[in-house]
Amino acid sequence: MKIDKTLIKQLSEYLDEFKLTEIEFTEKDTKIKVSKNNVSINNQTTPITQNAANLNDNTKKISKTSSGIEITSPIIGTAYHAPEPGAKKFVEVGKKIKKGDTVMIVEAMKTMNHVPSTADGIVKEVCVNDGQPVEFGQTILILE
Template structure:
């Protein structure tokens, strides 16, 4: 942090936090240079509301037989990271996701749609440029993980194709 912390620095950080909220960003990082060996590094991060699902826990008093292995896969599914799925399409940029070519038009794909490699599955608008996002492989759309018109982050999973 700067050697000369001032009210201007506090106002600068407050302005960054406001910019973060106004533009629905989750993280913002800025380095402000004041001169040789004097700078201010600021990283503002918005903590998302995270909903965690726990696997059901069986009480020992209620268990008459050995516990079945069924709850374990449920726990794995609840904690599965869609971005690690082999059929995941991830966002190559930060922007706004659109599921159709224009408002009111039919979406490019829906759950259950058959797609071919290279087919446009959605659009990400970044800096007023519409970027067509292609299917990375042929298959069937199993899950759509984004909402039309909402922002997406770099590397965020967009959909699963199997």
């Protein structure tokens, strides 16, 4: 089987052009999947707005005193705290974690994407509930 480097390059360019984290191409018996992981750290505090105070009870809000290292969702999808229902959670408030540890899973298009910690620290706050939809760049965890 010959690998079409031009096609892979085009798919990689589409990732940047359309701000995607993953793209898959299938033709006959050939399947090519190109992905990249964009996890960012943001050391800024996030103030609560009047609208955020009116969110439904299914959404945890970042408190006014929240500051520290923010771990954000690399993609749009559904956040899960454990690898499967009833299993032990990846992280809990007060747990010490290291850079690279999986802190959550974000499911997008039936693909389970492990979200790694981008820094060492102690979990100060989990900002999303299990099974909650998340947006790209949304803070999902705050570390001290």
